[in-house]
Amino acid sequence: MNTSASLASDFSPATGAGTLPMTDTPTMPAMSAIAAAPIWAFFFKSLCGKFGLRSHIDGSAPPRPDDHQWDAAECYVQGWIFGSFNDFVLDLAMDSADPTTRDLWVAIEGIFHANREPRTIFLLDDFHSMVHGDSTISAYYQQLKTKVATLRNVGHLIEDS
Structure with a gap:
C-alpha cells in the first residue's frame, strides 16, 4: 500500500483555509x-x-x-x-x-x-485444507499466519489448540 502524502501545513480543518494534500490513498481492488x-x-x-x-x-x-x-x-x-x-x-x-x-x-x-459470511466459508476451507508438503517450516508458518490474519479480518478468530 502506498500511504505517502504530500502534506500542506497551512490547512485548517476548522476554517477550511489552506490547501489539503493530494494524497496517494491505497487503491482497494474489487x-x-x-x-x-x-x-x-x-x-x-x-x-x-x-x-x-x-x-x-x-x-x-x-x-x-x-x-x-x-x-x-x-x-x-x-x-x-x-x-x-x-x-x-x-x-x-x-x-x-x-x-x-x-x-x-x-x-x-x-x-x-x-460478503463476509461466504468469504469466511472459503477462507476456513483454505485454512483447514493446508498441508505442509515440501515447503519449509518457516514458509508453512507464514502461510498459516496469513490465513489466520485473513480470517480475523473477516471476524472469525482461530483459537490456539
Whole structure:
C-alpha cells in the first residue's frame, strides 16, 4: 500500500483555509480484497482524522452543504474515496446522483460486510485444507499466519489448540 502524502501545513480543518494534500490513498481492488478492507478502513479513518475530516465519514456532524468550506472538505474526502476503489465497487456504492461522503462510506462498508459470511466459508476451507508438503517450516508458518490474519479480518478468530 502506498500511504505517502504530500502534506500542506497551512490547512485548517476548522476554517477550511489552506490547501489539503493530494494524497496517494491505497487503491482497494474489487471484492477479492475483502480481507484488506479493515486495514484500508483503518488507514482511511486515520487519514481523515489527521486533517480533522473524520466527521465526513463517521456521521458525527450533520452535513452542511451550504457552507462553502465544509463542501470543499467534503469534495476532498470524496476524491480520496474515488481514488481508492475501482469502478466496480464505486458503481455498487453510488445509489444516488449526489451522495454525501457518509453515504459512500456506509455503502462501501455494506458491500464488504455483505460478503463476509461466504468469504469466511472459503477462507476456513483454505485454512483447514493446508498441508505442509515440501515447503519449509518457516514458509508453512507464514502461510498459516496469513490465513489466520485473513480470517480475523473477516471476524472469525482461530483459537490456539
